[in-house]
Amino acid sequence: MKPEHRQIACQTLLLTSVPEGEVDRILSEAHVTRFDRGQTIFLQGETANAIYIVLDGWVKLYRIAANGAEAIVGVFTRGRSFGEAVAFRKDVYPVSAEAVTPCTLIRVEADSYLRGVRNSPETAIAMLSSTFAHLHSLVSQLEAMKARTGAQRVAEFLCELAPCDDGACEVTLPYDKVLIAGRLGMKPESLSRAFAKLKPEGVTIQQNKARIADVGRLRTYVEEDPANAWNR
Known part of the structure; x- marks a missing residue:
């Protein structure tokens, strides 16, 4: 595994607090896989044997409703992991995963990680932290859909992706x-309007790049009373 791949993996909640010896063992048993755009990573209902860490590109998790509609559950990019909760329980994947851009992933075998849990309390804590983070993210998504404007939801999404807490990025x-x-639970045309509303907050969009003048300022906008945000 390349040193830069190891560095990204070690910064995830899944591995950041795991003892170095266990990290070495887990990553030595993992493997790096490249997926093309549109390629399936796993399907809803398949046995969950692995956890994935995104090294580059974008992955979506989705479910197909009874009426055939696709519901996007989450999107993940560099430094994010997915599949932990069900893989640790040897359950089936409740969603499907697909590469929405060409992407590179680390596949960590669940059995390999669970051996670390048995050997190290720190690894067990890392497992709990990672699964809790995903639960918290889902709760935050539901809260945002109910209590925030479209522009605030987009701003929060950008803040989640930002590599810093303050300043420009x-x-x-x-x-x-x-x-x-x-x-974000929006229609594409609503997303375009939301991006336009974020221009006064220092956000500019050029193709697939979002430039943020001040991440701290944008976070303040996210937490603002929605009634005030609507009036802008």
């Missing part, structure tokens, strides 16, 4: 804006 977005709209 640039965020890479997937080219398919329908993906972002689906993740």
Whole structure:
């Protein structure tokens, strides 16, 4: 595994607090896989044997409803992991995963990680932290859909992707804006209007790049009373 791949993996909640010896063992048993755009990573209902860490590109998790409609559950990019909760329980995947851009993933075998849990309390804590983070993210998504304006939801999404907490930065977005709209519970045309409303907050969009003038300022906008945000 390349040193830069190991560095990304070690910064995830899945591995950040795991003892170095266990990290070495887990990653030595993992493997790096490249997926093309549109390629399936796993399907809803398949046995969950692995956890995935995104090294580059974008992945979507989705479910197909009874009426055939696609519901996007989450989107993941560099440094994010997915599949933990069900893999640790040897359950089936409740969603499907697909590469929405060419992407590179680390596949960590669940059995390999669970051996670390048995050997190290720190690894067990890392497992709990990672699964809790995913649960918290889902709760936050539901809260945002109910209590925040469309522009605030988009701003929060950009803040989640930002590599810093304050100051200026640039965020890479997937080219398919329908993906972002689906993740945020919006229509594509509503997403375009939301991006326009964020210009006064220092956000500019150029193709698949979002430039943020001040991440701290944008976070303040996210937490603002929605009644005030609507009036802007």
